[in-house]
Amino acid sequence: MVSTGKPDRVRGELNAAGLRFGIVVSQFNSFITDRLLAGALDALKQSGAADGQIEIVRVPGSFEIPIAAKKLAATGRFDSLICIGCVLRGETSHYDVVVSETARGVQLAQLDTGVPLIFCVLTCDTLEQAINRAGLKSGNKGFEAGLGAIEMGQLMRKIAKSAALVAGIAAGSNAAQPRATAARTEVKPVEVRRGLERRARRR
Numbered sequence: 001m002v003s004t005g006k007p008d009r010v011r012g013e014l015n016a017a018g019l020r021f022g023i024v025v026s027q028f029n030s031f032i033t034d035r036l037l038a039g040a041l042d043a044l045k046q047s048g049a050a051d052g053q054i055e056i057v058r059v060p061g062s063f064e065i066p067i068a069a070k071k072l073a074a075t076g077r078f079d080s081l082i083c084i085g086c087v088l089r090g091e092t093s094h095y096d097v098v099v100s101e102t103a104r105g106v107q108l109a110q111l112d113t114g115v116p117l118i119f120c121v122l123t124c125d126t127l128e129q130a131i132n133r134a135g136l137k138s139g140n141k142g143f144e145a146g147l148g149a150i151e152m153g154q155l156m157r158k159i160a161k162s163a164a165l166v167a168g169i170a171a172g173s174n175a176a177q178p179r180a181t182a183a184r185t186e187v188k189p190v191e192v193r194r195g196l197e198r199r200a201r202r203r
Contacts, residue, residue, distance in 0.1 A: 016049035019079040019153040022072045023054065026085035026121075028061040035134040036084045036120055036142030043146025062087050062121050063098050066105025073115035079153030082145045085121035086130050099123045116152035120145035 021044060025037050037056070044054060055078075059068045062085030069081050083106050089095045102121055110117040120141055124130040132138045 013154045014047050014147060014150050015154065016044050016047040016053065016150045019049065019053060019150065019157075020077055021049065021054050021149055021153070022069070022078040022081040023056045024065050024069045024072065024081065024083050025056060025058050026060070026062045026065060027058050029086035029088065029130070032086040032122060032127075032130045032134045033084050036086070036122070036140065036145070039135065039140030039142030039144075040082050040084065040120065040146035040149070042140075043143045044150065047147070047150050049150075061085070061098075062102045065102055065121065066109050069106060069117055070109035070113060073109060073113035073117065078115060079156060080116040080118065080149040082118045082120055082142075082149050084142060084145070086134075087121065087123050088127060088130060089123075089125045095123075114156075116149070116156060118145045118148045118152065 023037065023040060026033050041054070055072075057068055057072065059065055065083045065085055069083050072078060073081055085102065087095060087098050087102070099121075103119065106117050106119050106121075122130050122133055122141060124133070133141045
């Protein structure tokens with residue numbers, strides 16, 4: 001392959017064929033999360049995913065999403081996971097705690113496992129805002145999360161394939177390295193001795 005001098009661009013494809021997906025769904029505010037789930041499934045199936053490629057796990061609330069998602073990711077069965085929940089602001093600070101800890105937990109889970117976790121937890125002030133984001137005025141965030149899961153799953157496979165190729169080339173190069181080093185170490189002492197001999201003769 002001839003280099004064009006331009007940076008390589010690696011990006012995921014919206015093709016779910018061959019990928020496996022996990023979806024963790026909060027049962028709290030199911031009026032919203034069920035609609036987000038339907039949107040995510042719609043995106044996956046429109047992109048070629050079959051039912052057998054998708055596993056759905058339901059948890060009590062958004063706060064329980066990170067631990068379930070991490071357990072699923074650690075199995076190594078999934079290319080990407082979608083985390084679906086809905087937290088509505090109430091009269092106390094409980095909302096802020098749940099939102100921040102859920103987001104932090106999902107982020108740590110994907111960093112620890114190396115599996116992409118798509119964050120689809122709505123954090124809204126009102127039920128109307130959530131409804132708008134679950135299929136009305138603002139589209140369906142679940143559908144967007146499904147597309148993100150496909151793209152990241154494909155991207156991770158491309159990166160892994162590229163890394164394996166580089167590792168193979170490096171291994172082949174390292175295998176030849178000792179012979180080259182040995183050749184240099186055998187030649188160098190001779191050159192040094194000859195240099196010393198020439199100096200001795202001049203004196």
